[in-house]
Amino acid sequence: MAHHPITHGRAGLNRRTILATGLLGTMAGFTHRPAAASETPPFRYEVTRSDTEWKARLTPAEYRILREGGTELPASSPLWQEDRDGTYCCRGCDLLIYSAAWKVSVPKGWAFFRHSERDAVLTGIDGPVPSYGMSPDDDTTMIEAHCRRCGSHLGHVLLVEGSVLHCINGTSLRFTPA
Numbered sequence: 001m002a003h004h005p006i007t008h009g010r011a012g013l014n015r016r017t018i019l020a021t022g023l024l025g026t027m028a029g030f031t032h033r034p035a036a037a038s039e040t041p042p043f044r045y046e047v048t049r050s051d052t053e054w055k056a057r058l059t060p061a062e063y064r065i066l067r068e069g070g071t072e073l074p075a076s077s078p079l080w081q082e083d084r085d086g087t088y089c090c091r092g093c094d095l096l097i098y099s100a101a102w103k104v105s106v107p108k109g110w111a112f113f114r115h116s117e118r119d120a121v122l123t124g125i126d127g128p129v130p131s132y133g134m135s136p137d138d139d140t141t142m143i144e145a146h147c148r149r150c151g152s153h154l155g156h157v158l159l160v161e162g163s164v165l166h167c168i169n170g171t172s173l174r175f176t177p178a
């Protein structure tokens with residue numbers, strides 16, 4: 001990503017063009033230019049911890065799900081049946097992720113939500129990178145959901161009985177009744 005050949009090519013051309021047209025002196029004092037794509041710093045989660053720190057604050061079962069992308073057994077967390085008003089925060093960093101207002105009762109044993117709080121969830125790809133109908137592997141690809149602040153795995157975004165829902169491990173969340 002950081003070494004996109006087209007970006008480098010364009011940057012080189014720009015520099016040559018500037019040198020050739022004598023604009024370099026004019027440009028030298030202009031420091032607030034936008035950063036080129038190759039200068040964009042790599043994405044970093046706001047909350048980062050060492051593996052040792054994660055293991056110290058999570059149970060082995062929580063670690064397997066939040067940090068290794070595991071999935072809890074259906075109905076193993078009581079949150080799948082939780083129907084009180086309240087909030088659901090990330091177990092890894094306490095960021096508010098879901099509100100009970102958007103919880104959906106689905107009898108499959110995990111916690112389902114129509115959507116997250118704004119800017120709370122990032123997505124990734126679980127399984128082979130999808131080829132959108134060009135490969136039978138598409139059936140095994142899922143949209144993974146994780147906390148935008150600490151990167152902890154939450155669950156998946158799935159089509160459930162005709163609705164796109166967040167299917168979330170109760171283990172990844174901490175519920176606080178209103």
Ligand SMILES: [Zn+2]
Pocket residue numbers: 090091092093094095147148149150151152
């Ligand atoms: Zn988090």
